Amino acid sequence: MADFSLPRDTYYLGFDSSTQSLKATVLDSNLKIVLSELIRFDSDLPRYKTEDGVYRDPSGNGRIVSPTLMWVEALDLMLHRLSQSELDLGKIAAVSGSAQQHGSVYWKIGSSQRLSSLDPKKSLLDQLQNAFSTKKSPVWMDCSTTEECRKIEEAFGGAIELAQLTGSRAYERCTGPQIMKIYNTQPEVYSNTERISLVSSFMASLLIGAYAAIDHSDGSGMNLMDIRTKEWSKLALEAVAPNLESKLGELAPAFAVAGNIAPYFVERYHFNKNCLVINWSGDNPNSVAGLTLNVPGDVAISLGTSDTVFMIAKDPNPRLEGPILPSPVDPEDYMVMLVYKNGSLAREEIRNRFAEKSWVTFNKFLQRTPPLNGGKLGFYYKDHEILPPLPVGFHRYVIENFTGDTLDGLTEHEVQEFDAPSEVRAIIEGQFLSMKAHTERFGIPSPQRIIATGGASVNDSILSSIASIFGCDVYTVERPGTDSASLGAALRAAHGFVCREKGSFIPISNLYTHKLKETSLSCKLSVKAGDEKLVSQYGLFMKKRIELENRLINKFGRV
Ligand code: ADP
Ligand code: XUL
Numbered sequence: 001m002a003d004f005s006l007p008r009d010t011y012y013l014g015f016d017s018s019t020q021s022l023k024a025t026v027l028d029s030n031l032k033i034v035l036s037e038l039i040r041f042d043s044d045l046p047r048y049k050t051e052d053g054v055y056r057d058p059s060g061n062g063r064i065v066s067p068t069l070m071w072v073e074a075l076d077l078m079l080h081r082l083s084q085s086e087l088d089l090g091k092i093a094a095v096s097g098s099a100q101q102h103g104s105v106y107w108k109i110g111s112s113q114r115l116s117s118l119d120p121k122k123s124l125l126d127q128l129q130n131a132f133s134t135k136k137s138p139v140w141m142d143c144s145t146t147e148e149c150r151k152i153e154e155a156f157g158g159a160i161e162l163a164q165l166t167g168s169r170a171y172e173r174c175t176g177p178q179i180m181k182i183y184n185t186q187p188e189v190y191s192n193t194e195r196i197s198l199v200s201s202f203m204a205s206l207l208i209g210a211y212a213a214i215d216h217s218d219g220s221g222m223n224l225m226d227i228r229t230k231e232w233s234k235l236a237l238e239a240v241a242p243n244l245e246s247k248l249g250e251l252a253p254a255f256a257v258a259g260n261i262a263p264y265f266v267e268r269y270h271f272n273k274n275c276l277v278i279n280w281s282g283d284n285p286n287s288v289a290g291l292t293l294n295v296p297g298d299v300a301i302s303l304g305t306s307d308t309v310f311m312i313a314k315d316p317n318p319r320l321e322g323p324i325l326p327s328p329v330d331p332e333d334y335m336v337m338l339v340y341k342n343g344s345l346a347r348e349e350i351r352n353r354f355a356e357k358s359w360v361t362f363n364k365f366l367q368r369t370p371p372l373n374g375g376k377l378g379f380y381y382k383d384h385e386i387l388p389p390l391p392v393g394f395h396r397y398v399i400e401n402f403t404g405d406t407l408d409g410l411t412e413h414e415v416q417e418f419d420a421p422s423e424v425r426a427i428i429e430g431q432f433l434s435m436k437a438h439t440e441r442f443g444i445p446s447p448q449r450i451i452a453t454g455g456a457s458v459n460d461s462i463l464s465s466i467a468s469i470f471g472c473d474v475y476t477v478e479r480p481g482t483d484s485a486s487l488g489a490a491l492r493a494a495h496g497f498v499c500r501e502k503g504s505f506i507p508i509s510n511l512y513t514h515k516l517k518e519t520s521l522s523c524k525l526s527v528k529a530g531d532e533k534l535v536s537q538y539g540l541f542m543k544k545r546i547e548l549e550n551r552l553i554n555k556f557g558r559v
Contacts, residue, residue, distance in 0.1 A: 290488025404537025
């Protein structure tokens with residue numbers, strides 16, 4: 001068997017430019033984590049005055065954007081911090097990254113020139129102040145493009161037709177509808193733009209000092225790419241805006257080299273001039289890499305700003321439920337995904353309102369309340385939800401006399417509030433009942449095991465509810481708190497490096513299969529599966545939840 005070990009004394013750097021933070025993880029040549037770093041946008045870059053890394057339009061129209069320059073400044077700040085660490089940045093052989101999906105950046109005409117001639121004595125921020133035709137980047141939380149979504153679906157003859165080609169029906173956060181909105185409402189921004197990047201390809205562009213390609217995995221979150229041929233769909237491009245293809249540039253595999261690191265970083269932070277930048281990709285695809293998700297029956301649940309459920313699929317068969325994306329590590333594979341907007345921020349809201357702003361109290365309440373919550377079911381939408389498409393609002397129901405054995409003859413009534421501990425249990429149980437119901441509806445077989453990741457995966461009380469509801473063991477990454485997206489990006493940096501060295505694609509698992517346990521990539525059992533009786537009782541609770549959810553959709557649903 002070929003030798004896929006990485007050269008000794010080399011390092012691989014992975015970033016994750018997410019909604020709330022920029023993270024970095026560095027792996028050594030044995031794929032062990034040697035360094036992690038975090039910049040929180042709200043607190044480390046307070047002058048942007050973001051809340052959770054974003055600006056929400058106060059009129060409630062669903063517009064949610066982030067300041068593009070904040071991401072630029074965060075990169076310089078992160079590299080400054082890394083350069084102050086023990087790590088010799090000159091030994092980094094390759095860099096890659098992960099970013100929140102769907103967000104878009106609009107480079108002003110002439111910026112390519114600016115990007116390729118950065119002065120290492122000045123900050124990126126100083127030099128890129130005027131590089132964007134709009135300084136506000138729409139992000140994945142935005143849901144102000146319902147009208148545009150409808151038009152794109154119409155151009156394809158329907159939602160399912162669009163999904164079959166691009167991997168998903170038109171979702172408000174997808175970049176195609178977002179670009180269309182900019183073209184329709186700010187035509188001067190569109191015409192002043194020479195390149196549109198995703199957050200992922202934008203960050204890669206900064207690192208190579210030139211426009212980087214959009215990779216196939218993150219590119220499929222745009223409603224613009226044919227997920228089978230991995231080329232732009234002419235029909236979709238034409239439906240969105242004129243001359244779009246030239247503004248989007250090329251598509252490329254996630255494991256391909258974007259370029260060498262730009263002289264700016266060599267001179268300012270002492271990177272080696274041969275350091276490769278591997279294409280960046282979306283955060284969910286990077287987590288597929290970071291969690292080494294390739295075993296059939298493994299399902300990942302990511303509990304970050306968004307909550308997502310994803311797994312590897314061999315056959316792309318998109319339906320209306322959730323997107324399908326090409327895998328970032330294997331050109332033959334795909335990943336299927338469900339996305340919830342109300343993840344950690346909604347849990348924080350309940351924690352702050354009912355649990356003394358403390359995860360310790362939150363967990364105490366969770367442990368103090370019985371499974372099935374005495375029949376209390378809650379729906380908590382702090383922001384407009386994606387799955388199901390419901391507006392902001394909290395809805396609470398009590399099923400009278402529910403013991404979990406039957407729903408026959410039982411009725412429910414709506415209430416304004418629960419007692420504080422029940423609120424906590426209701427938001428946790430509600431979310432995982434919804435995940436179980438929607439994964440079943442998606443045709444995802446019952447998981448053999450769940451791998452949990454994202455900020456809330458450090459919380460064992462939350463993981464216990466997942467184990468009880470899904471009835472399977474829950475694993476987490478070996479080192480608590482490891483960010484699987486930046487870990488995946490660091491691993492992909494190593495993967496891209498090896499593919500370049502060997503001159504062809506090599507399965508990523510060849511980098512670690514024989515030594516997974518010795519790397520930082522292995523997962524550990526965190527919580528054992530719940531007992532079978534409880535799993536079946538939760539099955540009934542789930543049925544009731546879906547019935548109530550359908551009722552809410554009929555009353556308030558956007559689509
Ligand atoms: P993202 O990458 O999307 O920015 P993260 O994966 O870093 O988000 O997750 C951040 C979230 O993790 C925070 O919003 C916070 O609510 C949540 N979190 C952190 N610690 C805990 C905990 N002990 N219990 C539950 N949630 C937690
Ligand atoms: C995926 C999605 C979110 C973001 C969060 O479609 O919108 O999970 O990627 O960063």
